[in-house]
Amino acid sequence: MAKAILLVIDSFGIGAMEDCGEFSPSDCRANTYKHIRESVDFLNIPTLYQLGLGTLVDGKAAPANAYGYSALAHHGADTYLGHQEIAGSCPKRSNKRLMKDIHSDLAQALKDAGCQVEYPWEGRPVLLVNGACVIGDNLESSLGNIINLTADFNKMPFRELKEVGKIVRRNVDTSRVIAFGGPYTSIEHILSVVHEKNSGQWGVDAPKAKVYGKGYEVYHMGYGVNIDGQFPMIAARHGLKVHRIGKTADVLHGEGPADPIVDTEKVLRALEKSYLEEKEDAAFLVNVQETDLAGHAEDAEWYARLLNSTDQWLAEFLPKMAEEDLIIIMADHGNDPTIGHSNHTREYVPILAAGKRVKPVNIGRRDSMADVGATFSEFFRLPATEEGDSFLEMIMD
Numbered sequence: 001m002a003k004a005i006l007l008v009i010d011s012f013g014i015g016a017m018e019d020c021g022e023f024s025p026s027d028c029r030a031n032t033y034k035h036i037r038e039s040v041d042f043l044n045i046p047t048l049y050q051l052g053l054g055t056l057v058d059g060k061a062a063p064a065n066a067y068g069y070s071a072l073a074h075h076g077a078d079t080y081l082g083h084q085e086i087a088g089s090c091p092k093r094s095n096k097r098l099m100k101d102i103h104s105d106l107a108q109a110l111k112d113a114g115c116q117v118e119y120p121w122e123g124r125p126v127l128l129v130n131g132a133c134v135i136g137d138n139l140e141s142s143l144g145n146i147i148n149l150t151a152d153f154n155k156m157p158f159r160e161l162k163e164v165g166k167i168v169r170r171n172v173d174t175s176r177v178i179a180f181g182g183p184y185t186s187i188e189h190i191l192s193v194v195h196e197k198n199s200g201q202w203g204v205d206a207p208k209a210k211v212y213g214k215g216y217e218v219y220h221m222g223y224g225v226n227i228d229g230q231f232p233m234i235a236a237r238h239g240l241k242v243h244r245i246g247k248t249a250d251v252l253h254g255e256g257p258a259d260p261i262v263d264t265e266k267v268l269r270a271l272e273k274s275y276l277e278e279k280e281d282a283a284f285l286v287n288v289q290e291t292d293l294a295g296h297a298e299d300a301e302w303y304a305r306l307l308n309s310t311d312q313w314l315a316e317f318l319p320k321m322a323e324e325d326l327i328i329i330m331a332d333h334g335n336d337p338t339i340g341h342s343n344h345t346r347e348y349v350p351i352l353a354a355g356k357r358v359k360p361v362n363i364g365r366r367d368s369m370a371d372v373g374a375t376f377s378e379f380f381r382l383p384a385t386e387e388g389d390s391f392l393e394m395i396m397d
């Protein structure tokens with residue numbers, strides 16, 4: 001019996017990538033970890049530091065485990081795309097689009113597929129589909145990155161919403177299409193919170209749409225993403241149980257247990273409980289999302305408290321791991337809360353690997369986070385992921 005854990009500390013970057021200027025010049029001064037450390041006087045993460053963070057950032061002596069870091073192979077810096085990359089497939093380069101530029105063609109494509117399409121307001125590039133789903137710009141992400149479908153599940157069940165979302169996905173080249181909704185709202189209320197955020201950017205104010213909470217479901221669709229070539233789907237086809245805990249339950253496709261918890265302490269408790277109770281070979285794909293939320297809130301103190309609690313949990317958990325098991329701790333991008341904006345930052349991410357059989361080795365700079373997905377596939381003797389080069393032989397006997 002063998003188990004492997006992926007613990008993603010969301011947005012925990014360790015310094016701007018050299019190509020940051022091509023994406024966002026403001027990112028070129030980003031260093032999420034160092035700037036948090038400089039901003040607060042109570043950051044206390046000795047476990048992460050000794051696992052290799054200190055070596056990567058401060059040139060300290062090499063740890064007694066494997067460590068390295070990775071570039072982001074996907075375009076920009078995005079949680080969804082980052083996790084697709086980590087899982088073993090690098091998304092294609094997308095384009096930025098607003099509904100004002102694509103609504104006519106999209107409306108026609110939906111009509112051709114048999115959908116009823118209306119414009120609730122003249123002059124607003126917002127679509128109402130089958131009287132139950134509003135299609136507009138995502139107002140919470142970077143301008144032009146995402147098209148949202150927000151539905152009233154009392155009028156459009158989630159399975160129908162996903163099919164409409166797939167039509168949208170085939171007809172737009174934004175980085176993501178997100179289809180979501182809930183049973184405790186109404187289409188009338190969803191329409192009431194449509195507004196213009198930036199000039200020409202029209203969409204639903206998702207936090208005010210009353211879709212989050214009980215009964216909420218979401219389906220992310222990335223541009224050029226082959227989910228069948230990713231570790232979780234390969235595992236599903238070969239009967240390996242994969243637990244998705246935290247935001248991975250939302251952003252990684254797969255089968256098996258899925259628990260989309262947000263609260264960090266609950267995420268870590270759920271991981272530990274599942275790990276200790278699991279009696280078969282299994283993988284655990286886990287995301288600590290609140291660090292990213294702290295970055296978006298530009299709150300270095302909140303971020304530091306979350307790192308402290310995660311580090312303390314690691315110190316207590318690592319000795320409980322079985323002889324043959326593996327844990328890889330990493331991030332998916334940066335989100336420096338100190339540099340004057342609340343967006344993700346294009347930064348290198350640490351890769352820290354531990355376990356009783358893990359060797360003390362520097363795996364160097366990886367060109368893609370897909371190497372992690374490839375390593376998980378090899379660990380479980382599964383077919384290779386679509387992309388990525390496994391480093392399993394480097395780190396384990």
